[in-house]
Amino acid sequence: MVGRKDSGGRRGGLSGPLGNVGFALAWLYHRAGAKVAVLDLDLVAAERTVAAIEQDGGTAKAFETDVLSQASTSAAVAAAAEEFGSLTWLRPPSAEEAQQASSAFRRRTGTEHST
Structure with a gap:
């Protein structure tokens, strides 16, 4: 699970396909203090994720990529x-982490995010 100790002050990226789970992970990394690069084939969805993070006062940027x-x-x-300036981590979400992040996001916000 993502925590402040894991991400605070770091810069990293989540690679896609991200969808709702990727949004939840990007959100949790942002809330833990990380600057987040959102790498996805669906640039429009990646930009929605970035917009949500920026509206909450975070730093994020979308990058279009085909992870294949x-x-x-x-x-x-x-x-x-x-x-x-650099990246301190880059990773796709694991199945377990994706499930945890999605549940945590719903609990913290009381909402679902649609990509």
Whole structure:
């Protein structure tokens, strides 16, 4: 599970496909103090995630990438690292973490996020 000790002051990225689960994880990383790079093939959905984080006072940026393409992913990671100065983590959500993040997001906000 994401916690302030894990993410505070760090810069990292979540890779897609993200959907609701990815939004929840990005939100939790943001709430733990991280700057978040949102890497997804669906740039519109990634930008909605970024907008929500920014509206809450956080720092995030969307990067379009196809995680099945090494060249696309490498380019997005390089752009994210340049934007934030560096990345201290980059990862896709695990199934267990995705379930926990989704539940935690619903509990904390009382809402569902639609991507």
